[in-house]
Amino acid sequence: MKYVLMFVETEQFARELAAMGEVEREAAYAAVGRWFAEHADKITHHTHLHPVHTATTVRLDGGEPLVTDGPFVEGKEVVSGFAEVEVADLDEALALARSWPACPIVEIRPAS
Amino acid sequence: MDESATHEALARVVREHAGRLAASLVSLLGDFAAAEDLVQDAVEIALKRWPVEGVPERPDAWLFTVARRRGLDVLRRESTYRAKLAQLAWPVPAEPDDRLRLIFTCCHPALSRPAQIALTLRVVCGLSAAQIAAAFLVPETTVAQRITRAKKKIAEAGIPYRMPAGEELPSRLEQVLAVIYLLFNEGYLSSTAERAQARDLVDDAGWLAALLASLMPKEPEAAGLLALIRLHRARGAARFDAAGRLVLLADQDRSQWDHKVIEEAIALLVRTARTHRRPGPYQLQAAIVACHAEAERFEDTDWRQIVVLYDLLLALAPSPVGRLHRAIALRYAHGPEAALAELAELDRGLERYPLLHATRAELLRDLGRHAEAHRADARALELTANPAQQALLEERLTWT
Numbered sequence: 356m357k358y359v360l361m362f363v364e365t366e367q368f369a370r371e372l373a374a375m376g377e378v379e380r381e382a383a384y385a386a387v388g389r390w391f392a393e394h395a396d397k398i399t400h401h402t403h404l405h406p407v408h409t410a411t412t413v414r415l416d417g418g419e420p421l422v423t424d425g426p427f428v429e430g431k432e433v434v435s436g437f438a439e440v441e442v443a444d445l446d447e448a449l450a451l452a453r454s455w456p457a458c459p460i461v462e463i464r465p466a467s
Numbered sequence: 468m469d470e471s472a473t474h475e476a477l478a479r480v481v482r483e484h485a486g487r488l489a490a491s492l493v494s495l496l497g498d499f500a501a502a503e504d505l506v507q508d509a510v511e512i513a514l515k516r517w518p519v520e521g522v523p524e525r526p527d528a529w530l531f532t533v534a535r536r537r538g539l540d541v542l543r544r545e546s547t548y549r550a551k552l553a554q555l556a557w558p559v560p561a562e563p564d565d566r567l568r569l570i571f572t573c574c575h576p577a578l579s580r581p582a583q584i585a586l587t588l589r590v591v592c593g594l595s596a597a598q599i600a601a602a603f604l605v606p607e608t609t610v611a612q613r614i615t616r617a618k619k620k621i622a623e624a625g626i627p628y629r630m631p632a633g634e635e636l637p638s639r640l641e642q643v644l645a646v647i648y649l650l651f652n653e654g655y656l657s658s659t660a661e662r663a664q665a666r667d668l669v670d671d672a673g674w675l676a677a678l679l680a681s682l683m684p685k686e687p688e689a690a691g692l693l694a695l696i697r698l699h700r701a702r703g704a705a706r707f708d709a710a711g712r713l714v715l716l717a718d719q720d721r722s723q724w725d726h727k728v729i730e731e732a733i734a735l736l737v738r739t740a741r742t743h744r745r746p747g748p749y750q751l752q753a754a755i756v757a758c759h760a761e762a763e764r765f766e767d768t769d770w771r772q773i774v775v776l777y778d779l780l781l782a783l784a785p786s787p788v789g790r791l792h793r794a795i796a797l798r799y800a801h802g803p804e805a806a807l808a809e810l811a812e813l814d815r816g817l818e819r820y821p822l823l824h825a826t827r828a829e830l831l832r833d834l835g836r837h838a839e840a841h842r843a844d845a846r847a848l849e850l851t852a853n854p855a856q857q858a859l860l861e862e863r864l865t866w867t
Contacts, residue, residue: 356625358625443625443627444625444626444627444629445575445577445624445625445626445627446626446627446629446631446635448625449577450635463624465623465624465625
């Protein structure tokens with residue numbers, strides 16, 4: 356089955372990342388790189404999103420499309436990336452998510 | 468047979484067979500929801516016809532035949548299912564008991580706790596949505612929706628029909644044990660009057676715990692939960708007085724306890740501890756209840772042993788409520804001052820928990836500090852919604 360893992364950052368995680376020294380941050384990125392390499396056979400696609408202050412939202416449910424600065428929900432938790440994976444079932448997707456070494460929340464959704 | 472006895476007998480027969488049938492049909496069809504629908508239909512027909520026609524000699528074969536016929540009928544369009552069902556004949560080839568897979572799927576962590584509970588009762592124990600609704604005092608439509616949504620999630624999110632293994636197993640087993648214990652508490656804590664019309668969840672929880680313990684002999688916590696439930700049940704008759712009021716442990720008539728069941732449960736606990744040497748929260752809670760169950764009179768309770776067991780329990784599973792119960796044991800083992808000092812540290816986490824304040828009131832009263840005791844009881848009364856507790860606290864407030 357195909358699933359999308361949505362990686363979600365929290366404010367605290369962003370602060371911790373910002374407070375890291377060069378070496379520490381390199382190590383954190385390297386851990387993420389290793390995770391993608393290790394599971395390359397299951398990951399069909401992945402995307403890293405730029406920080407939320409770069410987001411622009413368009414709302415089409417009014418009369419005219421409304422363009423606003425910022426993400427569609429203002430919150431303390433923001434999606435920072437996606438990985439599309441092809442695995443047998445939810446338990447396998449859960450195992451992948453459990454081993455994710457970076458941001459503290461991962462949402463798993465079946466996809467087609 | 469009077470009506471409630473008939474119901475109980477039917478419940479037992481259904482529980483014994485519905486889960487097995489569901490397990491083999493899920494394996495056969497590879498479709499949890501479709502298999503579950505067939506079993507539920509068969510159970511509903513059985514519950515209508517058996518009280519009139521009598522329980523058939525082979526209820527399992529009867530349920531199987533009805534589910535199969537029903538499947539051939541309703542799955543007309545699903546040609547692969549039809550083909551599989553058509554080939555199926557009674558008796559189904561003997562296979563190892565598959566109900567563990569069923570239980571673990573119903574208690575999958577991707578399902579909400581209420582969904583896990585409803586699904587387990589329905590699929591593993593064969594309860595109807597109406598029976599579950601009556602036991603939890605919620606509308607039947609709520610339960611029906613919960614089950615429908617859970618089955619949809621299983622299918623659409625790809626929750627597998629499998630037994631977790633390896634490093635996954637401990638946390639998954641914890642979920643299953645938690646669901647069974649919750650069911651037990653739901654039944655055990657409701658008063659007999661509230662329960663009179665509903666199916667007794669305590670029976671279902673006890674049955675599930677026994678099934679799990681027999682299917683997972685290598686897991687000491689499964690046996691621990693079974694012993695815990697049996698120890699509680701053995702004392703059930705003494706928990707309410709003739710008027711349906713709760714009787715506190717210190718005031719219970721211990722001759723009403725089922726001492727044979729207590730003895731057997733303690734033997735199971737000791738055997739489990741010796742064989743596995745892997746204590747866990749359920750074994751330790753059962754050991755604490757065993758200390759109470761073994762005491763001939765309230766004064767004979769081995770409080771020091773209970774404090775030691777709470778220490779072990781809190782080391783494995785720290786919780787403020789656990790610490791409060793340890794403090795209560797401490798009062799009897801080492802006196803009210805030691806217990807009061809413990810409570811001071813619990814204020815932050817349990818400020819809104821009535822038992823904390825009621826316990827503090829009792830300790831202060833022991834120490835002759837009546838004005839403070841009065842204030843603590845008043846605070847406890849503010850916080851509780853339980854009528855039995857309110858009555859007790861109001862009575863105490865008139866003392867001082």
